[in-house]
Amino acid sequence: MTATALWSRRVGRVAVVDITWGPAFVVVALVSAFVGLVLGAGDDLRRWLVPALTALWGLRLAWHIRGRAGSGEEDPRYAELLGDGGFRVAVRKVFLVQGVAVWLISLPVQASGVTEVWSWWLVGLGVLVWALGMVFEVVGDAQLAAYRAEPRDARPPVMDRGLWAWTRHPNYFGDACVWWGLWIAGALASGWLPGLLTVVAPLAMTHFIRNVTGARLLERTMSQRPGWDAYAARTAYFFPRPPRRRVG
Incomplete structure (x- = not known):
């Protein structure tokens, strides 16, 4: 720094x-x-x-x-x-x-x-959670880049396709998964005490990117766009879920 x-x-x-x-x-x-x-x-x-x-x-x-x-x-x-x-x-x-x-x-x-590693299956589980997070980050960023590359008059005012139909912040959700995965593989797999002493790390990461500097801050700007209210009503804020049916 x-x-x-x-x-x-x-x-x-x-x-x-x-x-x-x-x-x-x-x-x-x-x-x-x-x-x-x-x-x-x-x-x-x-x-x-x-x-x-x-x-x-x-x-x-x-x-x-x-x-x-x-x-x-x-x-x-x-x-x-x-x-x-x-x-x-x-x-x-x-x-x-x-x-x-x-x-x-x-x-x-x-x-x-x-x-020392106490449980290798927890190391494997952590790698899987990390991989899930990377998929959400990489795919979400690629989908957003493709959306931005379209002509403004040919695209919807709000990105609501792919992973963005399941969560309004797939890249931030992916970030959280990456750090929960690293916690599982790097600390919890060493035993309950290392896991307990370091769980503040993924908790802090998730809190800040969800509630403080990441998703919450971005929504202050995005909420001014036309169509945002309808998009927010049918799409999960952070944790992915199938989109609700469009109304009207």
Whole structure:
């Protein structure tokens, strides 16, 4: 986050932190794996499995948002957060906060590097939950990109196809699944105590992307679009379900 803050100051955009958010977890995962290796702790297979899963998620996310966050004007979310404050305000309100968040949310990844596997079937279950999350993220983002590529007068005002017909936020739901999967595979699979001590990580991730910085914040803007009320009435907010029948 220190390196990101310096990059942000050079380019004049705080939004570059969105690009380094995913890779920051990759760094934590690799450091944790090497710490376990040096200490002779943990299981060799899972020591590298969890960083590999983390890297697939984090680097894909960085690649996906690189254009939006790395060029153009400042993201309105950060502009509103910072107000008239300068670089020092950005350090305090953005980079420091996100650094602490990376440490907190990555607790299961840290645990995976230095603890022994208690249950391999829980490792497998965690990988399946992670994979479900990745499908929702990748497919949801691809469907949204295809929608945006259509001419404005040929597409509905609100994206309501594919996964977007089952949940208004398939990418955020996928994000939550990824971190519940990493918690299951990286911490709960080591026993109930590591699982209990680190469950705050997926809980915090789910809470923030659902109720604070992710879906809730996005809906403030999206709710102004024509057709949004009807779409919201038939489509689940976060957890997927079959869409309700259209009325009228």
